[in-house]
Amino acid sequence: MRVGVEVGGTFTDLVAIDGETVTVAKVASTPARPDEGALAALEAATILLGGVEDLVHGSTVATNAILERKGAPTAFVTTAGFRDILALQRHSRRSIYDLAYAKPEPVVRRRDCHEIEERMGPDGAVVAALDIAAAEARLRAILDGGDYRAVAVCLLNAYANPAHEMQLAELLAKIDPGLSVTCSHDVTREFREYERASTTTLAAYVQPVIDSYLSRFEASLGERAFAGRFSVMQSNGGRLPAAAMGRNAITSLFSGPAAGVIGAVRQAGLSGYRDLITLDMGGTSTDVCLVADGQPAISGETEVDGLPIRTPVLDIVTVGAGGGSIIWVDDGGMLRAGPRSAGADPGPACYGKGGTQATVTDAHLTRGTIRAEARLGGHMTLDAAAAEASLGPLAERFERGREEIAADAIRVADANIVRAIQLVSTERGRDPRDYALVPFGGAGPLHAAAVAAELDIATVVVPPNAGVLSAYGLLASDYVTYETRTRRIMVDGDAADQVRAVFQELGQAADDRFAALGVTGDVDYSHTLEMRYVGQAFEVPVPLTAADLDALDEASLLAHFDTAHHRVFEFGGSGGLARAEIVSFRLGSAVSPGTLPALREAAQGGTATEVEIFDAGARTTAALWLRAALPRGEWLDGPLLVEDVTSTILVPAGWRARVDECDNLVMQKGT
Amino acid sequence: MESMRVDPVDQAVISQALVAAAREMGVKLVRSAYSPVVREANDCAAALLDRHGNVIAQAELIPMQLGPIGTTFRPCAEVVPPEELVEGDFYINNDPYQGGQHLQDVFLFSPIFHEGVLVGFGATVAHHLDLGGGAPGLNPEASDVHQEGIIFPPSRYNLARDWNGGPLERLVRANIRVPEETIGDFNAQFAANGMGAKRVEELCRRFGAETVMAAMDNLLDYSERRMRQSVREAPDGVYWGEDALDDDGVGDTPLPVRARVEIRGEDVFVDFEGTAGQVKTNINCPYASTIAAALSCVKSVLTSPDIPFNEGSKRPVHVSAPHGSLLNPKAPAPVRARMLSAYRAFNAVMKALASAVPEKVIAAGFDTTEVACLSQLGPDGYRIYLEILGGGYGASAGGDGCDAVDSPLSNCSNVPIEAMDMEYPFFRLEEYSLREGSGGGGRHRGGMGFCRKYRVLADDVEFATYSDRFRIAPEGLFGGEPGETARTYVERAGEVVELASKQSFKLKRDDLLVLLTGGGAGYGPADERGETDRARDSEDGIVMQAAE
Secondary structure: OEEEEEEOOOEEEEEEEEOOEEEEEEEEOOOOOHHHHHHHHHHHOOOOHHHOOEEEEEOOHHHHHHHOOOOOOEEEEEEOOOOOHHHHOOOOOOOOOOOOOOOOOOOOOHHHEEEEOOEEOOOOOEEEOOOHHHHHHHHHHHHHOOOOOEEEEOOOOOOOOOHHHHHHHHHHHHHOOOOEEEEHHHHOOOOOHHHHHHHHHHHHHHHHHHHHHHHHHHHHHHHOOOOOEEEEEOOOOOEEEHHHHHOOHHHHOOHHHHHHHHHHHHHHHHOOOOOEEEEEEOOOOEEEEEEEOOEEOEEOOEEEOOEEEOOOEEOEEEEOOOOOEEEEEOOOOOEEEEEEEOOOOOOOHHHOOOOOOOEHHHHHHHHOOOOOOOOOOOOOOOOHHHHHHHHHHHHHHHOOOHHHHHHHHHHHHHHHHHHHHHHHOHHHOOOHHHOEEEEEOOOHHHHHHHHHHHOOOOEEEEOOOHHHHHHHHHHHOOEEEEEEEEEEEEOOOOHHHHHHHHHHHHHHHHHHHHHHHOOOOOEEEEEEEEEEEOOOOOOEEEEEOHHHHHOOOHHHHHHHHHHHHHHHHOOOOOOOOOOEEEEEEEEEEEEOOOOOOOOOOOOOOOOOEEEEEEEOOEEEEEEEEEHHHOOEOOOEEOOEEEEOOOOEEEEOOOEEEEEOOOOOEEEEEOO | OOOOOOOHHHHHHHHHHHHHHHHHHHHHHHHHOOOHHHHOOOOEEEEEEEOOOOEEEEOOOOHHHHOOHHHHHHHHHHHOOHHHOOOOEEEEEOOHHHOOOOOOEEEEEEEEEEOOEEEEEEEEEEEOOOOOOOOOOOOOOOOOHHHHOOOOOOEEEEHHHHOOOOHHHHHHHHOOOOHHHHHHHHHHHHHHHHHHHHHHHHHHHHHOHHHHHHHHHHHHHHHHHHHHHHHHOOOOEEEEEEEEEOOOOOOOOOEEEEEEEEEEOOEEEEEOOOOOEOOOOOOOOOHHHHHHHHHHHHHHHHOOOOOOOOHHHHOOEEEEOOOOEOOEOOOOOOOOOHHHHHHHHHHHHHHHHHHHOOOOOEOOOOOOOEEEEEEEEEOOEEEEEEEEEOEOOOOEOOOOOOOOEOOOOOOOOOOOHHHHHHHOOOEEEEEEEEOOOOOOOOOEOOOOOEEEEEEEOOOOEEEEEEOOOOOOOOOOEOOOOOOOOOEEEEEEOOEEEEEOOEEEEEEOOOOEEEEEOOOOOOEOOHHHOOHHHHHHHHHOOOOOOOOO
């Protein structure tokens, strides 16, 4: 049996797959001790851990440690002259008219930032040597001066030559073997000191928290006779054996949204859909990600609480549009939805917990696309009258009926989601019409058809159990590592050989890493160069297939770069002036954990009933189906409302739907 | 002027798309640019204009360049009316005396057509690293605008005919020192304009050009409504504020900048009568820049940050400055360092508003654009390093001023130290740190300035700079203490050579160039500072400046 357990902020989801049998559970999370929620989910699903050969876990432990500033007391050590780089940041502001602007607050205070005499050059040559004896004395003084459990070491230009960082790590291990030490070259080997120092510091800060969390969880599993593989999900969409988290826990940040994307990729892939835009809409926000040929887009950077992290992650864009998004009118008279959310408490007006402001969920209830009887993940019934009343003032203001204003508000929320999708598609040179939309999360399947229509997307694929898709993504994920290096290479006659040599070196590093972790199997490599015209500061990712790499020469390298550059900038380019250069290398390595299980849904008897909804500007009758009861393989014309325990699917008039042989519900425009 | 009615949800969708398109233009301009001023420091702006040249939506990059794009457009339209434009045409303008700012900011406007009908313009401005003139990157000694670089008067050219190897491109290339970077940045501007055009055309295809144009009109009215709503909430009255520049870079007489601000109903009138006359050096502030500074201050203080900035939001704010003054100079006065005077205009308006809305203003900060330019003529041509440095923000009613950040009218990022190490072999940064004690004390302290130490690794390196607040410290508000003044010096063979705020200086190998930027002033009396804040300041080594 294979099990995925995903601990989210509100709910802990579980998917267990044993052959054809799929078990799903959803329990309340226990934020103070997230592992207890995970164990409760295992119990709720009556899973005997002795029979589980593969357990994959995702949690918000790392994210929460940072957001709540509950990481380990950490010292930051850097090159002399630069102790303030975490505070100085990039000198710019994110909000240009905010006079009371405050920078994102680093997790390490100024008193805990320290300097060591040394300097590397950008070519890796030593500019100022590291005096070992002096460094040891200095480190001893630093450690005596604070009650540190972790040390982050980030030296200037260490991406080019990590020798001094390694020497400091050895010294620290000698002085205090119990200390958790994180060096920048182990976390990211790319230039730009602030971003690398920030990444290193965040990694050091969460490391002891993750270590103790995972060891406690593993001990609990051991007590319950678990003897299978235990893996942890990463933000890059892959898993690693839990032991790997002992070195670089920062990769476990934001694993939940990444797991959702992987779940969508695998499940839609079973039906043959490989070019996707995923749409994960929950209570407060919507995450979207573009997937080309089964590969989710990767970004080299992300941030948490405004603090940058340089490590490959799934390129997920988040907007503040969810079921709880508040509908309001700004002081210029424009109708808005979000980004403020009513959250879970008081929640939408229809929750009856004292909320009076209308939310997107209230709008759905009012126009009939969520039924008061449907139990939204939780187990409460909804107050339709309260929902309608909350829309009253808005309806008056715009002289619209309540159902009309509800539909308007939903369109505004949809527009926010459309913007997010344009960010990951058109703005990156991808045409959304070439993709299928895969909605999940509690609210995704309700909005998908309208969003698809706005973008001229012809096909929507709704996976079964769309509300627990990320837990499925966990157990469907590969083992994945990324190796990155900044190494500047001018594109000339020798460049192709150098590229192959660097990838060879990175491949060896990845193989060694897998071997050390006991991961075996065929490795699937993905090669990406970060390139730019000489003089530019931002790089364009240039993906190369294994065949591209074998055949690479100066001309084809330039052609690959021009294609990638043109895709993003269209009109840009050097005008034949500038030379091109490679700045960084990224090698992704993936090993499949075995055959891919499917997320099925057991068929169930039943027929349609009728329900009134407000669709396309008029009240109309829709067929209401229980998802498990939908006839397999048969096209049904909208309007349809399809419910399962975790979400509601809306198939509007002018669309049709069919459950395929993989239990995916496929919607298409036109009847 | 009620125009064609647009469905309110369509209006919201189109508005959002226009704002997003302008933002995308800005992002792509920065990411495809070559010179560090644009690509690292984001010294550029992008906007969509309607067919009359009114700014509809802007990328929020630099406040200084957000206000006046429309002002720069109009002289172009007077030379060649927009209806005569054809596909591929563009307007260019950088003339400070015909709606431009300083020469380095070159504005390009590309018309957007849908089915042959002009629907608007894509516009970008970028600060170009070098446009010729008397010295690489920056000529602090210029005595007129002609010594500051090449002037593009408002004109119409055609991309296919005149650029890409055509006569205009060849002319520009021959008159600048780093053609790869500068031409590359022009190309990045054209590309961003093209991207804006593409997005607007997509909207026209979806909603129809008529609807899109009507939605543009409505968006102007929308911003104006929100701006007026905010102004109405401020108390009516006439308020006065004053600040001063240290000097003109030659003499040592302070130059006062005075503002009279009248709030009347839902309009604001800002007048700079009483401000010093124009000077012979480059700190004169062209009128377009003065408008931008006053507008930025009014908008920052009185309104919510999420009002889309466009021509409509300018309508309730009326700015005037005497012709021949520092804030509205006559040609051909040099204007390169106009930001210095623009900041004092910003400060004077802020101080006036402090009487009207004390909870919404901040104390004076370093509020200076300090430019550091290091250049070297090597065997392969010029290498120019140029960075824009800020300092500490003034404190507010709500909290301490921001430390070590670019000043309010600008928003430049720093160049990563590791990027400097790669690109500039003639110097090495040895220190970049917070300047302890530089923030003025107060219930809330002013932000700290910072320290930069550059080790010079070659002979014949030219340093050029302009800055301010070397002598006159920023004043605290409501009992807060002043921020520390700025200082620049060179350590040479054990000796310290003090430099002025506005000058150039030839550096030698092994010199250490030290820049200390100024701190911000405090808000409220220092003895009201909370215990927790004091303890934290002391643990973190942020020693307060002693009261004078």
